[in-house]
Amino acid sequence: xxxxxxxxxxxxxxxxxxxxxxxxxxxxxxxxxxxxxxxxxxxxxxxxxxxxxxxxxxxxxxxxxxxxxxxxxxxxxxxxxxxxxxxxxxxxxxxxxxxxxxxxxxxxxxxxxxxxxxxxxxxxxxxxxxxxxxxxxxxxxxxxxxxxxxxxxxxxxxxxxxxxxxxxxxxxxxxxxxxxxxxxxxxxxxxxxxxxxxxxxxxxxxxxxxxxxxxxxxxxxxxxxxxxxxxxxxxxxxxxxxxxxxxxxxxxxxxxxxxxxxxxxxxxxxxxxxxxxxxxxxxxxxxxxxxxxxxxxxxxxxxxxxxxxxxxxxxxxxxxxxxxxxxxxxxxxxxxxxxxxxxxxxxxxxxxxxxxxxxxxxxxxxxxxxxxxxxxxxxxxxxxxxxxxxxxxxxxxxxxxxxxxx
Amino acid sequence: xxxxxxxxxxxxxxxxxxxxxxxxxxxxxxxxxxxxxxxxxxxxxxxxxxxxxxxxxxxxxxxxxxxxxxxxxxxxxxxxxxxxxxxxxxxxxxxxxxxxxxxxxxxxxxxxxxxxxxxxxxxxxxxxxxxxxxxxxxxxxxxxxxxxxxxxxxxxxxxxxxxxxxxxxxxxxxxxxxxxxxxxxxxxxxxxxxxxxxxxxxxxxxxxxxxxxxxxxxxxxxxxxxxxxxxxxxxxxxxxxxxxxxxxxxxxxxxxxxxxxxxxxxxxxxxxxxxxxxxxxxxxxxxxxxxxxxxxxxxxxxxxxxxxxxxxxxxxxxxxxxxxxxxxxxxxxxxxxxxxxxxxxxxxxxxxxxxxxxxxxxxxxxxxxxxxxxxxxxxxxxxxxxxxxxxxxxxxxxxxxxxxxx
Numbered sequence: 001x002x003x004x005x006x007x008x009x010x011x012x013x014x015x016x017x018x019x020x021x022x023x024x025x026x027x028x029x030x031x032x033x034x035x036x037x038x039x040x041x042x043x044x045x046x047x048x049x050x051x052x053x054x055x056x057x058x059x060x061x062x063x064x065x066x067x068x069x070x071x072x073x074x075x076x077x078x079x080x081x082x083x084x085x086x087x088x089x090x091x092x093x094x095x096x097x098x099x100x101x102x103x104x105x106x107x108x109x110x111x112x113x114x115x116x117x118x119x120x121x122x123x124x125x126x127x128x129x130x131x132x133x134x135x136x137x138x139x140x141x142x143x144x145x146x147x148x149x150x151x152x153x154x155x156x157x158x159x160x161x162x163x164x165x166x167x168x169x170x171x172x173x174x175x176x177x178x179x180x181x182x183x184x185x186x187x188x189x190x191x192x193x194x195x196x197x198x199x200x201x202x203x204x205x206x207x208x209x210x211x212x213x214x215x216x217x218x219x220x221x222x223x224x225x226x227x228x229x230x231x232x233x234x235x236x237x238x239x240x241x242x243x244x245x246x247x248x249x250x251x252x253x254x255x256x257x258x259x260x261x262x263x264x265x266x267x268x269x270x271x272x273x274x275x276x277x278x279x280x281x282x283x284x285x286x287x288x289x290x291x292x293x294x295x296x297x298x299x300x301x302x303x304x305x306x307x308x309x310x311x312x313x314x315x316x317x318x319x320x321x322x323x324x325x326x327x328x329x330x331x332x333x334x335x336x337x338x339x340x341x342x343x344x345x346x347x348x349x350x351x352x353x354x355x356x357x358x359x360x361x362x363x364x365x366x367x368x369x370x371x372x373x374x375x376x377x378x379x380x381x382x383x384x385x386x387x388x389x390x391x392x393x394x395x396x397x398x399x400x401x402x403x404x405x406x
Numbered sequence: 407x408x409x410x411x412x413x414x415x416x417x418x419x420x421x422x423x424x425x426x427x428x429x430x431x432x433x434x435x436x437x438x439x440x441x442x443x444x445x446x447x448x449x450x451x452x453x454x455x456x457x458x459x460x461x462x463x464x465x466x467x468x469x470x471x472x473x474x475x476x477x478x479x480x481x482x483x484x485x486x487x488x489x490x491x492x493x494x495x496x497x498x499x500x501x502x503x504x505x506x507x508x509x510x511x512x513x514x515x516x517x518x519x520x521x522x523x524x525x526x527x528x529x530x531x532x533x534x535x536x537x538x539x540x541x542x543x544x545x546x547x548x549x550x551x552x553x554x555x556x557x558x559x560x561x562x563x564x565x566x567x568x569x570x571x572x573x574x575x576x577x578x579x580x581x582x583x584x585x586x587x588x589x590x591x592x593x594x595x596x597x598x599x600x601x602x603x604x605x606x607x608x609x610x611x612x613x614x615x616x617x618x619x620x621x622x623x624x625x626x627x628x629x630x631x632x633x634x635x636x637x638x639x640x641x642x643x644x645x646x647x648x649x650x651x652x653x654x655x656x657x658x659x660x661x662x663x664x665x666x667x668x669x670x671x672x673x674x675x676x677x678x679x680x681x682x683x684x685x686x687x688x689x690x691x692x693x694x695x696x697x698x699x700x701x702x703x704x705x706x707x708x709x710x711x712x713x714x715x716x717x718x719x720x721x722x723x724x725x726x727x728x729x730x731x732x733x734x735x736x737x738x739x740x741x742x743x744x745x746x747x748x749x750x751x752x753x754x755x756x757x758x759x760x761x762x763x764x765x766x767x768x769x770x771x772x773x774x775x776x777x778x779x780x781x782x783x784x785x786x787x788x789x790x791x792x793x794x795x796x797x798x799x800x801x802x803x804x805x806x807x808x809x810x811x812x
Binding site for chain 2: 060061062063064092094095096097099100129130131132133238239240310311314315317318320322323324325327328330331332333334336337338339340352354355356357394395396398399402403404405
């Protein structure tokens with residue numbers, strides 16, 4: 001997060017040495033769901049079409065999109081054995097009722113027939129506008145090409161990553177490999193708004209060829225999501241479609257499960273950071289460190305309240321070190337802090353101590369506020385628990401991106 | 407709220423027939439707390455300097471400003487017997503520690519000495535930037551003139567209303583009189599941002615000459631606040647300084663306590679509506695009606711989630727009837743709704759039924775969205791409880807007003 005290339009694409013070069021996990025194929029094409037003609041349909045599948053052990057984490061929004069309802073059921077019915085994930089952008093297939101659910105089922109069926117598996121071995125993900133009826137036609141027309149043209153190289157992986165983007169300006173991908181055992185973990189994600197602390201508005205598919213104990217895999221996956229996608233905020237709005245999927249082809253020995261957990265967490269964190277960096281209209285990323293809270297619940301509640309504050313995000317946009325809004329939001333969280341014990345620093349420049357302004361090097365502070373990433377360190381001074389959350393500023397461009405759907 | 411004069415000043419003309427309550431004096435002057443030299447200090451006092459029965463409702467933010475801490479104690483120590491309220495804008499005296507509290511105490515003392523009462527008979531209110539040390543000098547220099555020059559006419563009342571404004575563009579006032587008994591209720595308020603559903607960022611002083619039973623007065627006051635200041639949202643940020651004060655000179659018979667409750671509620675509602683209409687950068691007011699919820703708690707939680715959504719407020723700014731964001735926020739509130747039962751209308755134009763898009767008159771809808779007030783009717787279809795909340799859109803101007811403190 002410290003590099004200067006704020007809007008640099010994170011695409012993985014096909015010429016690079018990184019190796020995709022064995023056993024998977026990818027593709028991303030245009031199916032004309034997006035009127036622009038940009039890529040909007042993607043597939044991630046096993047190379048032999050056989051189902052592999054797969055985990056999914058979904059939005060907790062009560063207005064669940066059809067693909068979320070369908071995919072949760074698929075995982076249940078198949079005992080988590082999945083052959084392929086079909087993804088589309090351009091239409092979220094959310095708030096589309098029974099017809100929306102039928103389209104999710106039918107599109108999964110199209111893939112299942114082509115692969116020779118059951119539709120319960122297929123997951124589907126959609127992202128885009130909410131409340132627009134989803135047509136089946138693009139799937140009928142494009143699934144054969146999409147599945148037929150899938151391959152296991154980085155070009156195809158990047159195409160899949162591109163096809164799920166909506167307002168994102170860059171692809172979000174990672175590939176991490178074990179230096180000991182040679183297995184890999186790769187993943188891609190989309191998301192630039194509707195990013196709330198309880199899962200961002202996002203889709204993400206992760207694949208690995210490591211052989212991992214199921215219990216350990218589940219624990220690593222959930223812990224990784226907690227520290228990554230659940231720790232970022234763009235606007236505090238929770239989506240109807242959030243989905244993170246992890247497929248495991250189990251082709252390569254993993255002798256150090258701890259290394260696996262770390263690589264997975266690093267990968268997820270990388271995707272989450274790319275999402276905040278690519279936030280709609282975002283000009284700066286804030287890394288908010290809540291320190292010495294009474295406990296994790298308090299620390300998270302405080303971080304979440306500050307990171308979701310429109311006023312704090314306005315100040316951030318203006319590069320204004322107005323800590324008064326931060327201490328006000330801490331108090332508004334109502335989790336029994338003592339504002340008179342709170343210290344606030346921007347980077348290592350302390351601006352408030354014991355809840356009051358203190359003198360600081362104004363010139364140094366002004367210069368610090370011009371960074372592409374700004375650390376806000378808040379010492380609650382009541383206990384020993386810390387929590388870090390990343391969030392973005394709010395700008396004219398954010399409003400412009402969200403003012404009209406068409 | 408239906409008139410077209412969206413930004414019209416609501417100042418009460420000195421030539422009008424309305425009568426201020428007997429027994430009170432007002433003043434508002436410039437004390438140079440605001441560098442602009444605009445009015446920034448106000449007083450509301452009894453005409454004989456004797457304390458009268460007074461109620462106060464304060465912010466529940468844990469980061470309470472010094473004047474809030476001081477005034478809560480004054481009410482306690484004096485058994486709610488108050489002679490005057492001293493108010494200032496330009497500095498919130500919040501996050502200012504023990505020194506801030508001393509300034510509140512000393513400024514109250516200055517008024518008390520001049521009136522010949524105790525400092526516990528004085529309330530103080532401040533509004534402005536948070537975290538800036540508050541000097542006592544402006545009070546030492548200006549209190550004598552402020553108190554000495556107070557009078558009981560509408561010009562003085564308007565001056566007091568003007569002196570507490572910050573980013574407000576218009577004074578917010580009301581005077582209501584009983585047609586039966588001739589008593590009056592008058593009040594003024596400030597607030598244009600940091601407006602959250604649990605009390606807006608606001609100061610407000612209400613005075614009445616009606617003789618009212620204390621228990622009834624308290625109930626009417628709290629119920630009135632619940633339906634007014636607690637039912638508006640500009641940005642979901644809760645302030646450190648929110649205060650509403652009600653002083654009663656008890657000069658005139660009130661034969662119909664129900665009429666009093668209604669007049670008080672009307673007055674508070676009028677102030678609250680003026681605040682949303684004057685919202686920083688606001689171009690439109692949304693009246694959100696949550697209908698047929700299971701209970702009041704569910705109805706309020708749903709209203710609050712939708713009204714605080716940055717994305718919903720972006721759509722509102724673009725006059726875009728994007729109901730998908732509304733149904734998404736209803737689900738994100740996590741209060742056990744069934745999205746498949748929800749209907750959403752803009753005015754009387756239904757756009758979604760049973761959780762799905764339905765055909766509507768697009769031209770009529772487009773025209774409706776251009777109104778200065780837009781009604782959003784959400785039928786939860788689970789019970790019989792309704793709740794209404796007012797909120798504003800978010801615009802470039804809102805960001806511009808909040809991007810820099812100086």
